[in-house]
Amino acid sequence: MTERETDIKKNIERIRSEIPAGVELVAVSKFHPAEAIMQAYEAGQRCFGESRVQELLEKKTILPADIKWHFIGHLQTNKVRQLVGLPSMIESVDSPRLLELIHKESEKKGIVTDLLLQVHVAKEETKFGFYPEELKTWLTTGEYMKFNSVRICGLMGMASNTPDMEVVRHDFRKIREIYDWIKSNVDISHFKHLSMGMSGDWPIAVEEGADIVRIGSAIFGDRQY
Numbered sequence: 489m490t491e492r493e494t495d496i497k498k499n500i501e502r503i504r505s506e507i508p509a510g511v512e513l514v515a516v517s518k519f520h521p522a523e524a525i526m527q528a529y530e531a532g533q534r535c536f537g538e539s540r541v542q543e544l545l546e547k548k549t550i551l552p553a554d555i556k557w558h559f560i561g562h563l564q565t566n567k568v569r570q571l572v573g574l575p576s577m578i579e580s581v582d583s584p585r586l587l588e589l590i591h592k593e594s595e596k597k598g599i600v601t602d603l604l605l606q607v608h609v610a611k612e613e614t615k616f617g618f619y620p621e622e623l624k625t626w627l628t629t630g631e632y633m634k635f636n637s638v639r640i641c642g643l644m645g646m647a648s649n650t651p652d653m654e655v656v657r658h659d660f661r662k663i664r665e666i667y668d669w670i671k672s673n674v675d676i677s678h679f680k681h682l683s684m685g686m687s688g689d690w691p692i693a694v695e696e697g698a699d700i701v702r703i704g705s706a707i708f709g710d711r712q713y
């Protein structure tokens with residue numbers, strides 16, 4: 489085995505031993521080759537995260553069929569048709585329009601697509617995601633109920649990219665508050681997941697209630713963009 493292979497195996501075993509039971513690890517494999525994914529697969533990992541439609545398509549075609557893929561990147565509306573049906577979860581739904589398009593494409597394909605709504609609380613990191621008040625207002629209209637070929641399974645969010653862990657914790661707590669608010673004020677039957685936490689901050693996310701963590705570089709090393 490090369491040094492890199494042992495590293496991926498060791499990293500994934502260490503992280504899996506640290507994550508509490510009941511928290512799902514999404515190994516974020518974006519920009520890493522299929523061989524790297526196979527190292528993690530051989531260490532027992534079955535759930536992987538990708539952020540680009542074409543890359544997911546190519547990897548899914550050649551990798552084992554029992555891998556569950558989570559789509560975590562910004563999804564352009566013109567890529568919806570290509571994506572729907574590939575991942576077991578789309579974590580990054582950031583507008584009512586996108587939700588509607590995923591519903592329509594799922595209906596056309598005769599499937600139901602599980603997804604998470606992405607919320608925006610971090611300082612400037614990404615411009616994507618629902619703003620908290622916008623999300624609450626939209627859910628309160630009940631319009632989402634028309635889209636019966638998608639299941640809204642929870643929320644995904646990111647903390648600000650800062651070494652200040654108090655800010656990070658504050659961001660996660662805010663996402664958790666929105667999650668709790670939806671739980672008690674909106675009737676969505678499959679709403680139960682909270683995806684927060686990446687390589688640098690996942691332990692805090694878990695403390696603040698995450699049950700899905702998305703970890704890339706701590707498993708696979710730095711990405712070559």
Ligand SMILES: *Cc1c(COP(=O)(O)O)cnc(C)c1O
Nearest residue numbers: 516560686687702703704705706
């Ligand atoms: C890339 C990415 C991750 C993984 O980030 P790491 O810092 O490499 O762990 C997690 N979530 C999203 C949405 C990402 O785009």
